[in-house]
Amino acid sequence: MKSLLLTVLLLGLVAVLKAQEDLLDDKEDFSGTWYMKGMVHNGTLPKNKIPERVFPVTITALEEGNLEVKIIIWKKGQCHEFKFKMEKTEEPNKYVTFHGKRHVYIEKLNTKDHYIFYCEGHFKGKHFGMGKVMGRNSEESPEAMEEFKEFVKRKKIPQENIFVPEMREECEPESD
Structure with a gap:
């Protein structure tokens, strides 16, 4: 009887420790500079909206697990800085932006320091x-790209919708 009680207590302790471990995984620190290695869209992105060049993204951790994201968009030969907040949800690694109109899911890859940031929502009546x-560095990562292609397959997005814009460290407006 004592051995049964000890087994039950031990299993309970293992379950609690596992739950704490899972919570720690959910507390991943996304703060810092991120470099895009590739993009994909589900076919709803018009050709004129596909970025030619991209810049590092800066993420800052806020209170309650929320994140502030600073991106630079290249448009008509000019740099435009844009900030937005990603609000943590109850679901691990799921955030909402733009007053709940968009959902962002962050998926950790097996490739060290690489993640997929996947955003979905509705825009102008279309999903x-x-x-x-x-990745946390600007170096190419064939391993991360292979994992990304598998993700794209799981999402049932055509592989031809994957593209790799030119990555620039800094945004310098074009001179006349």
């Missing part, structure tokens, strides 16, 4: 989905 494979 859209867009994903980015991001």
Whole structure:
């Protein structure tokens, strides 16, 4: 009887420790500079909206697990800085933006320091989905791209919708 009680207590302790481990995984620190290695869209992105060049993304951790994201968009030969907040949800690694109109899912890859940031929502009455494979350094990562292609397959997005814009460290407006 004592051995049965000890077994039950031990299993309970293992379950609690496992739950704490899972919570720690959910507390991943996404703060810092991120470099895009590739993008995909579900077919709803018009050709004129596909970025030619991209820049590092800066993420800052806020209170309660929320994140502030700073991106630079290249448009008509000019740099435009844009900030938005990603609000943590009850679901692990799921955030909402733009007053709940868009959902962002962050998926950790097996490739060290690489994640997929996948955003979906509605825009002008159409459902859209867009994903980015991001890393903490600017070096190319064939392993991360292979994992990204598997993700794209799981999402049932055509592989031809994957593209790799030119990555620039800094945004310098074009001179006349």
